Amino acid sequence: MAFPRRARRLGRYLRSERRTLTQGFVALFISSGGDLLAGLALSFMDHDLRALPGLLVLIPAAIGMRGNIFGSLGSRLGTGINAGVFEPNLQRGGFLRRNAASSWYLTLATCLFMGLMAHVVALAIKDPTATHGHVLTWADFVTISILGGVLGSILVGAATVGIARLGHKRLWDLDSVSAPIVTAIGDVATLPALWLASKFITAYPRLTPWVATLTGVFCLVESVRGIIHHDPLVRRIVRESIAVLFIAGIIDLVAGSVLELKVEPLLAVPALLILVPPFLEDTNALSGILSSRISSKLHLGLIEPRPIPQMLAWVDIAINFVFAVSVFFMVGFSANLVASLRYSTSPGLGTMLEVSLLAGFLATIISCTVAYYSAIATFRFGWDPDNHAIPISSAVMDLAGTLCLVLVILLLGVNAHG
Numbered sequence: 001m002a003f004p005r006r007a008r009r010l011g012r013y014l015r016s017e018r019r020t021l022t023q024g025f026v027a028l029f030i031s032s033g034g035d036l037l038a039g040l041a042l043s044f045m046d047h048d049l050r051a052l053p054g055l056l057v058l059i060p061a062a063i064g065m066r067g068n069i070f071g072s073l074g075s076r077l078g079t080g081i082n083a084g085v086f087e088p089n090l091q092r093g094g095f096l097r098r099n100a101a102s103s104w105y106l107t108l109a110t111c112l113f114m115g116l117m118a119h120v121v122a123l124a125i126k127d128p129t130a131t132h133g134h135v136l137t138w139a140d141f142v143t144i145s146i147l148g149g150v151l152g153s154i155l156v157g158a159a160t161v162g163i164a165r166l167g168h169k170r171l172w173d174l175d176s177v178s179a180p181i182v183t184a185i186g187d188v189a190t191l192p193a194l195w196l197a198s199k200f201i202t203a204y205p206r207l208t209p210w211v212a213t214l215t216g217v218f219c220l221v222e223s224v225r226g227i228i229h230h231d232p233l234v235r236r237i238v239r240e241s242i243a244v245l246f247i248a249g250i251i252d253l254v255a256g257s258v259l260e261l262k263v264e265p266l267l268a269v270p271a272l273l274i275l276v277p278p279f280l281e282d283t284n285a286l287s288g289i290l291s292s293r294i295s296s297k298l299h300l301g302l303i304e305p306r307p308i309p310q311m312l313a314w315v316d317i318a319i320n321f322v323f324a325v326s327v328f329f330m331v332g333f334s335a336n337l338v339a340s341l342r343y344s345t346s347p348g349l350g351t352m353l354e355v356s357l358l359a360g361f362l363a364t365i366i367s368c369t370v371a372y373y374s375a376i377a378t379f380r381f382g383w384d385p386d387n388h389a390i391p392i393s394s395a396v397m398d399l400a401g402t403l404c405l406v407l408v409i410l411l412l413g414v415n416a417h418g
Contacts, residue, residue, distance in 0.1 A: 036334050038063070038187035038281070039274035041195070043342060046267055048198055054122030054135045055198060056260040058145060060280065061118065061252035062194055064398045065110050066152055066186030067284055068248055068391040070160045072241065073103045074182050075292045077164040079299055088165040093231075100161060102237035105226025107153040108146075109242055112219040114249050115145030115212075121253045125261060139212035140201045146215045148197035152190035159185045184285075187277050240383060241391070248395030255280075255399040262406055269414060271339030271346040272355075276405070278331045279356060279363075283401040286327070287367035287393040290320050294375040305376035317368045324364040325357075332356030347414050359401075359408040366400045367393065 042059070049056055080086035080095050090097045119141040126135050136144075160182050201208045226238040259266065259276070266272050293316045297303045303310045309317065332353040339346035346352060374392040 036274065036278050036331075036338055038184075038191050038277035039335060040338055040342065041188075041191040042277055043270055043273045045191070045195055045198075046270060046273065048195065049263060049267065052136055052140075052198060052202075053126070054118070054141075054260065055144070056263055057122045057125070057253060057256040058114065058118040058141060059191070059194060060256040060259065060398050060402065061114050061249055062145060062149055062152070063187050063190045063277070063281070064252040064255075064284070064394060065114060065149070065245070065249060066156050066190050067182065067281065067288070068245055068394050069103050069106050069110065069153070069241075070156045070182050070186065071284075071288050071394060072391060073099055073157070074160050074164065075288075075295060076237075077160075078167075078292060079296055081164070081168050082296055082300065086164070086168055088168050090161075096161065096164070098231055098233045099237070100157065101229075101231075102226065102234045102241070103153075103157060103160075105222055105229070105234070105238050106241055106245060107149065107157075108219040109223035109226065109238075110245050110249055111146045111149035112142065112216050112223070113246055114149070114253070115142035115216075117250060117253055118145065118256070121257050122260070125257045136201075137208075139209040142212040142216055143201055143208050144194060144197040146219060147200065147211075148190065148194035151193040151196070152186065155189040156182065156186045184281060187281050191277070244391050248391040251395040252398045255402040258399075258402050258406060265409070269347060270342075271335065271352065272409065272414065274339050274342070275331065275335040275352065275356065278335065279328075279359065279405055280398060280401045282327050282331060283360070283363040283367055283397045283404075284394050286320050286324055286364060287371045287397045289323070290316055290368060290371040291375050291393045294372055295379075298375065298379045305379045307376075309372060313372060317372065320368055321364060324360055328356045328360030329353065331360070351412065351414055355405070355408050355412060355414060359404040362404040362408070363397065363401045366404070367397050370396045370400070 076099050077086060077096065080099075085095050087094050087096060090100070116138060119136065119138045122135045122141070163181060200211075223242075226234065227242070229235040229238065266276070294303070294313060297312060297316075298305060303312050332355065333349065335356070336346050336349045336352040339352075347355075371393045374396075378392075
């Protein structure tokens with residue numbers, strides 16, 4: 001008798017979630033389309049990747065950090081909507097404004113940190129026998145990280161707030177909608193911003209140390225201001241988030257170093273550059289969706305933080321795999337189409353689909369594990385899963401997704417002819 005009851009309960013749950021699933025599919029396909037634009041933007045940076053050694057170390061960290069900060073913001077706003085404390089305005093002292101302010105302080109803190117750490121990582125992985133090129137200076141990295149990161153964050157932050165306000169009005173499930181769209185906007189906005197910042201250091205090398213110093217001091221002052229902020233909600237979010245974001249940033253830099261070490265094969269088959277942003281951000285989006293849904297269910301008491309997932313958690317995990325098959329098929333198909341138009345050549349549709357689906361399947365297994373256990377771990381420790389689970393799962397998935405993609409490319413021996 002227990003099995004029929006569970007089956008009926010599962011059926012009722014899936015019917016109740018039908019609208020959510022539709023919204024999730026739409027959001028993920030919008031995300032994939034936006035990330036293809038980011039991939040196209042990255043393909044146009046192939047000359048800069050050769051001329052500015054070490055730049056690729058920073059790119060996954062910069063775009064990943066936008067997703068970490070504003071994905072968490074979207075998740076908090078979604079939880080606020082579910083809890084009935086969200087107000088769709090930016091009035092002083094309001095829930096929305098206080099959350100947005102905390103994201104501003106975290107943006108400045110992480111931009112400075114990522115710029116300095118990217119220089120350290122780039123120096124650590126530089127080939128001492130290389131006879132061409134030199135690693136960017138600390139000032140170059142800090143300038144690119146701060147200018148590119150702040151410019152991208154303004155656009156992503158405005159979009160996140162806009163999605164939350166519209167979602168509140170239209171009764172959307174932000175846990176399924178916010179993460180994929182925010183990560184896509186983060187890619188599309190951040191890559192061109194980083195490209196513009198890289199052009200600045202090339203055009204004005206004498207000004208770069210001054211810009212790096214002045215903007216670095218400003219970021220440091222604002223970071224301290226956020227840590228000691230008079231508003232308890234802003235102060236708590238900044239203090240809870242900043243350490244985990246720094247850890248996430250280091251993991252993202254390791255992911256960037258993997259790409260930097262394999263940059264020649266990627267540049268030799270430029271279609272793969274187009275595949276990188278949508279692949280990584282869709283693994284991030286899937287992880288973010290599951291993390292947000294688990295976090296909301298923990299907040300609402302629908303599930304308990306158990307080592308073995310309960311039925312509702314297993315259903316969400318299964319939904320993520322359904323999302324993954326559709327999304328990674330579309331990523332491989334679309335990347336091949338864009339590559340054919342951009343370069344008039346690609347490894348071939350079959351090869352691109354094989355890379356995307358196989359690497360995506362491996363990455364989704366990891367993403368579901370990371371998203372679930374990071375959510376319940378932070379909840380067990382009494383932390384807010386919205387502040388910790390998304391950055392942890394996102395950063396780990398940047399590295400895991402990069403490793404899965406590079407591993408599959410190497411195993412299949414992908415080249416320009418397939």
